[in-house]
Amino acid sequence: MEAYSIDLRARVLLAVDEGIDTRREIAETFGVTTRWIRLLVQHRRKTGSIEPLPHAGGWDPKFTPERLERLKTLVEKKPAATLDELRKCSRIRCCNMTVSRALKQLGFTRKKRRYVPVSKIAPR
The missing domain is CATH 1.10.10 (Arc Repressor Mutant, subunit A)
Known part of the structure; x- marks a missing residue:
């Protein structure tokens, strides 16, 4: 699954920072979930960036x-x-x-x- 674009992340965070709407209304406007908005705000607070994290890996393939x-x-x-x-x-x-x-x-x-x-x- 692809990560959301930086543009969308920036627009959602701008709407959250302005505080005009509730997070539920912002989620409906941008077609995301309130949980994702909460995680995005936490990620920005923790890292100072809105860039998505790189893929963390997964299982090694059985068939080399x-x-x-x-x-x-x-x-x-x-x-x-x-x-x-x-x-x-x-x-x-x-x-x-x-x-x-x-x-x-x-x-x-x-x-x-x-x-x-x-x-x-x-x-x-």
Whole structure:
């Protein structure tokens, strides 16, 4: 999720500093929440800036570039393997959804049926 723009932050704080409206009315005017306004005022008081904080990180990816290459070779060797089989063969502790996202990152798509049996009902 993107942080609110500096322009919006400055306009909201200007409205709060002027004190003409309540925070609820300011929130409705600018399309933000009163909680966000409170946090923004606290952030300005604490840091002296209205800049958003940088992204704090998150989980390290389970599939590093080397592991992605290994997964790619596994898929090329066994194209009919299921997500569970690929997860077990890759020896990475993760869920099937993680393997699915890694395959999508590699550019693999879901399998599609090539053959559809002919309908047994004749057209009228």
